[in-house]
Amino acid sequence: MAGEQEVVQTGREEEVDNQIQTGREERELQTQTKRAGQPAAAPKPPSQECDTISDRQFCVFYQSGSCRFGSQCINLHEPDPNYTPPKQNKRGKGRKPKQKKEEVVVCEKCEKQRHKLRTVMDVVKRIQWDDSYDPESVIVGYLDRFDGLVEENFANFDWSDVTTVDDWETFCIPKHRVYYFKINEEIVWDRRSRIDLIFNPKIPTCGNCKT
16 A cells, blocks of 8 residues: 555656656747747637637626726627626615705804803803892702702702802702703703793794794
């Protein structure tokens, strides 16, 4: 068994050596031909599989209009009667097309009023110093750290800076936790919906402006 393997291995080595020697001889022959000024051997003719037009295949890329080779393409650039376009990718099938948001045209005056919102302390000072407001009838909606959104009477708050008072003696909260003010069960200032009836009592009549 070992002897047969050695014979096979030796035969393979001889075949490889013969191929290498043949390649060397061809290269030497081409070199000598060039030196002697003789034209090099003509390239081998292509296989006869595509010699006639009837044997050539239709270019698939030409049918879809994406062939990059143009007139140099080896395939036929003619309409294929049996060509069927590829199926579209099923990815995203059944999804609704995205709808573009309608741009609402708002007048300049209403646009400024919509984006301008006074601060909590502006509202507090207005309620404190304006005689037309009764602090006892004002309800403040604020965010409690444990109970969530709760309401408390305006008069029970200490509106000083939270860093300068004692939380155990007075009821004081950070101003960013105040969400809205209510007077007679009507919201007159709201941080989320940007309602401000304290400084802007006249609601804009523009149909596109919604507060």
